[in-house]
Amino acid sequence: MGYGLKKLSLALSAVVIAYLLMYSGTKFDPADVQDKKVLITGASSGIGKQMAYHFAKMGANLVLTARRENLLKEVIEKCKQLSPNPNANHAYIVADMKELQKTKDVIKFSVDALKGLDILVLNHARLPTTFKLWFGSQQNLTDLATDMDINFRAYVHLASHALPHLLKSKGRIAFVSSVTERFPIPGMTMYIAAKHAIQGFFGVLRQEMVLRNTGVSVTSCIVAGTSK
Template sequence: MGYGLKKLSLALSTVVIAYLLMYSGTKFDPADVQDKKVLITGASSGIGEQMAYHFAKMGANLVLTARREHRLKEVVERCKKLSPKPTANHAYIVADMRELDKTKNVITYSVDSLKGLDILVLNHARISVSNMWFGSQQNLTDMAMEMDINFRSYVQLASHALPHLLKSKGRIAFVSSTAEKVPVPGMAVYTASKHAIQGFFGVLRQEMVMRNTGVSVTSCIVGGTRTENVMELFKQKFGEEKLKGLNFADPTAVALEIVKATVARQYEVFTSSDKWSSILMFLGKISPEFADQVTLKVLFE
């Protein structure tokens, strides 16, 4: 090995060790949540709802958004009961993320209600049971809708929120999926949207560091989780018998893992997951071809 190459190797090793030391020292402190101003999307049920409860228990001020007003009202009322601070601000705004022009309203309302913004948690998603990809008009229609909801609305919300997060040196968390790591037939549309947000927010994270903004970006990789929507989708797609063997994760536990990682400014978190997602992600790193074979056998035979 030449002298120049040795120097490069040593420099890279030093950087890696320094990063690992810094990352391993990152710890979650519930006190960091006290009085923080938090916006959570997709907060009417599932993981988003549970995140709202965790943040409320830690004394955060919250704005929640989703499509179903009656559910948002229920979640907000419970947040008020769970909060240790009688003066904490808990509000909601109804929004359908297909309507991209409304994303600015969500941020404006949140900032006005909370008098600023410290944490943006992007959690909403459309998970469709789609047909296999034949290049049909229906395929293309599904792709357009899902990219609007699962990708473009994330970009718009983050973009509108960024001036406020720069002021607070805030945090962005975006909820991705093991679908981005494990391809499954019939889920091309959803998987594509998850690849897209990983790509965009990965670059945004680097740019925040380059500009020394103090804004962190946390990628939250979520596997099979026992939410109402996911359970119904998997039942339709794979049948009830397959569902019994997948042992999905508890949404309350997954939500807490996301909250902790976000507050601690972690780069990435892989939340608790069903065993097959964990196995297939591991196999995919060793042999993608073998991982594909196992996926087809587990889910479709």
């Protein structure tokens, strides 16, 4: 990761956490994170990794998940070094979010490792590497299915499996989205469609949590920025 992109990830991760923890309109106090039980997806690099470091510095208990075990190990070791809490629990589980059946395993592992769950941070994504115009081809349809599984359906599955535990803790769900979902950018049909979908789903879920007076908050963290 280039220096400019690393700085951007660090700054954006701080903003994401600030939005997540200030949802009630109260002043943010890092002490509120002490001993919280937190699961972060897509935590092996970028914003997810930096969020893990921020939570570790505030004494949270963490489970991290991503596809690359070697990078997860590095992040976990760094979290242990950064944590002011010698008794904090830091664990990881390797999972590819296109395998939707693994989402249940990730939640079960996290709840078992942390003895509950307070905060679910959904951050993983399949990012577009090239602009792909939509021709209605079989390849378009295949790519769309993969993108929707990773960038949308996995979010829904993880939140659904986690919800019983978050209801007990009156916990928090945060999902990282993108400002691109608001713009019809040619060549990004699949990515933007998935971002629209998570905004729609979690927007309704937020209102349902309020209507049911569950105490569970749902926070949309819309990332925008450039690096030099």
